[in-house]
Amino acid sequence: MAGKLPLTLLNETEATFDCTFGRGCEGKCCQNGRPGLHDREYRLLRQHLHKFLPHLRPAARAVIERTDIVTRRYRNGVPMVPVQAGWCVFFNEGCVLHKVGAAEGDALKYKPVQCALFPLLEDDNGQWFVSGATRTNPGMTCSA
DSSP: OOOOOOBBBBBTTOOOEEOOTTOOOOOOTTOOOOOOOHHHHHHHHHTTTHHHHHGGOHHHHHHHHSSOSSOOOEEEEEOOOEEEEEEEBBSSSSSSHHHHHHHTTOTTSSOOHHHHTTTTTOOOTTOOTTTTTSSOOOOEEEHH
């Protein structure tokens, strides 16, 4: 049995979260979502890109075909996925990576770790926090 590791959140006292994937997903985690891709994640998505392209929004697909699945922007040392019209390029009425993985029996198979951990984010100092949570807006309803 695996032990539990403590994780201190900078804003844990005011943060709450409820993921609504499968219960009316609106894509909160994908809105302006620019997840970073580690090398292994990048290689996995490039290797299986042919599975995702048919499910993408046409404009998002054009971005990927014109550039790549990452931009020249970096966060915490890893390149970030592009955004098109305010949405992660892999968003199309929900996460395409989640949908394709789920159809293959593992919803997290293709999702970058940053997406799978949402709304937990790590800042540039290695400290963790719940994205979007503030003292005036403690609750966040994800629509992954």
